[in-house]
Amino acid sequence: MDDHEIFERLVAIFMPQAALLREELNEKGQLLAHYTTAENALRILKGQQIWLRNVRFMNDFSEVQHGLGMLRRFFAPNEPDIGRADFISALNAIQPNLVEQVINKFNGIIGHIENQTYITCLSMHHQHENEIGRLSMWRGYGRGAAPVALVIRTHTMARFTDALGVFSTPVIYQDRNTFFEVMRTLPARVRANEEFLREVDINWLSHMLFQTLIAYSISQKHRGFAEEQEWRMLHILGHHNIGVLEQDVESVSGSPQNVLKLKLENPKEIPDIGISVPELLERIIVGPCEFPDGIAEGFVKVLEKLGVKDAADRVTISDTPLRT
Template sequence: MVKNHLYEQIEKIFLPYYSEEMKRIEENNIRFSHYTSAEAGLKIIQSNKMLLRNSKVMNDFSEGHYGWECLSRAYNGPSGERLKTTLRKIQNDLPQQLEDSLNSQYKDILDETYLMSVSEHDEGHEDEFGRLSMWRAYAPKDGVALIMNNGPFLNENNALNAFSFPVLYTTPDKFLDFFQEIVTEIEKNINFLENNFNCEGVFHILNLVFRSIVQSTKHPAFQEEKEWRVIHSPTLLQTDEKEEQLRRVPTEILEIGGVPQRVYAIPFRDYPEETLVGVTLPHLLDRLLIGPSQHSHVIAQAFIAELTRLKVPNPEEKVIITGIPLRT
């Protein structure tokens, strides 16, 4: 993955944790998994798209609120005061502009964040059996896990206006250290920021960074999930961008688990003209695991047939029955 030097510098200043995690995933070629029911998994394959659902229907009832509280506490504390002092060197009212903007987005962040959750997938044991805790939580009976190559998740462009973020598992106290690291980097690089960006540019970057932090911070009890998120915020689009984005990431109303809801969809399609490649199923799908089930062979046959239809190479080798004897 080739990065623009300026972009790389911005990333290291404003999201050092994100930068380190992206590097770790790339260097170790860590793949991602999506655990779901066989029924939902088949719909993904047949429709040739992944759904982004509203964060309010996720399994963490504090979704969004927790990240907001962590950020608010840090911003209103000593490190936040250091940040405000530094930002005033760029423009005196920049801190106030940032606060007003984030406060006005509070409801939007909670109500209009759409995401897809994936989990880091380790080679070896998980290649053969998956992760037992994930089967129990998301696919305890007749479930599957789609194991995906990491290329599209590491591709940092805005072709789809959907971006990958590692979930930050932290307590409010430890979040203060995370926030302080960002503040320290901004202080160290204030001359770089002043020379390369105007007030509007720094405001825009910090606004997106803080919003992303809120959308991807969770209670540490969820840490074993090793979650990453593909996040889409449709309300941030400018009017002249919406038509094209809705064509690329269409929306519809579906009933899922008895709950009518708006979803957005990312088709398995490449945009080579914008350097987004590796998204089609033949390139994206590394393997598909069949979880605990009395009907493993029947489920496997169905997925092999569908993958064959979509011209995914060697489907018989990609579909793996785990044989986990989990009581369901």
């Protein structure tokens, strides 16, 4: 079993919901879409860079607090036990004090998670959305602006590593009771895979449990938002290796803020990763707006300048009617 197979099996044990979504993304050639304004999409393409923004400036900050709050409640020693003891017992049977060591390490970076988590949000894109996009997303980004979807290929998502400094995770939509139930099922999966887990290097096991806590703290949302089908590109500044990311200060909606910039070019460390615009971009969908034809024409010209040979074929105008 190679390292990738070990990793995928550990994900299936510790994060079964994420494992299913990762399988759908990696094995079925699923696409992702970044819904934004036409103005911002133009900035991304002309600058050939994606910005990761601090969640403190975004709605996602409350979601980080939501995830951390559920973790704190599950592990709280002064609250009624809702599965904590069995969770600790199952994992500590593999390695004594494993859970306590990982929780102590996790507690040490909570400040980074709350204050230094940077993300870019993507949405699962389905074949039936190729020509029209998703109505709820158009509504979210079409208030007073022309909305656009940048549809990207996902061959790079499984290869987001320390070399890039960017990692990916699906968002799980659930309430606290569902989360607690998922956590209560983990001991059974650990015991069912005990022989495998005892053979795994303890550093791998400790790292996976640690990453599980991080993922649950920054990738949970209320189930009412499930139609977003969100994936996140993320970086925790001060915790993750910065990789090829560059820090800069930009003004977003009038608020100067630190951003992390990922250049859309293949770094020399991973020359074949395929994050240049011609390799990464599947299509652009121009959403319902006042001047869709002119906007589409502008994007075609931008893509041509970036070396996209079939630029005109990659720009689509959604026929979803504009409501004013």
